[in-house]
Amino acid sequence: MEIKIKEVRASSIITKSNLPDADYVINPYVGCMHSCIYCYARFMKRFTGHTEPWGKFVDVKVNAPDLIPIKTSKYKRKSIFLASVTDAYLPLERKYQITRKILEKLIPLQPNLGVQTKSDLVLRDVDLFKQFKKGEVGFTITTLDDNLRKEIEPFTSTVQSRIKALQKLKEAGIRSYVFIGPILPFLTDWKKIILKTKHCSDFYMFENLNVSGSIWDSVKNWLKDRHPNLLKDYEDIYFSKGDYWKKVEEEIKEFCKKQKVGCRIYFHHGKV
């Protein structure tokens, strides 16, 4: 199915955030063509009125840069994060450059900038990141296996290109990090991800797989189709007794300590 792209005009663009580390979020697009099977943002459909499946529509907020105030001290040293329910570096960002124009407008306001993406297109904006006194750019890495990446995040940059991009951010002096999430039980080798990237990542954040709401249907269908042998194990982790994630998270903390890398469990999703 084709992706339906629509240009829309937003009424506001800087929104108060519920995320742990961000005061505000900016989402330059509605919807996300990266189409991750575990996407938590699919709940957005409830608010947008879209009838297409999640991943099959994107609204481009063409006036978003104009909604950033020219002069205000309101956001100085407040954290602004791009993006919480889309990816600010979707393939169509090459054409529209909405994120780039937003960043240009944010520079005079000097917020603490946070950007997290699955696309190496982010490198295009290194010149702008350098103009923020405080900021960091992160890559989500769920697996080092690019075949698995194609199954779960079909339209994102390859794993290899994300790691190369991290290296380039490091060389450019940008504080960068790896967000290992969602951790997919028995598939995400988070230790290997750390060992492969610790030369170019300033710290790590972790999130276990969230299967709440309609996410479980999407994950379950993918497991049935591609990893049927794991379905029962996933059901046990989320719907039966035991505390799989507690053990994993303890192991993560211990491993990061041994490797001398900064780490934080960003989200912990409990049983359903």
Ligand code: SF4
């Ligand atoms: S990149 Fe993020 S917002 Fe986009 S589909 Fe994947 S998880 Fe959802």
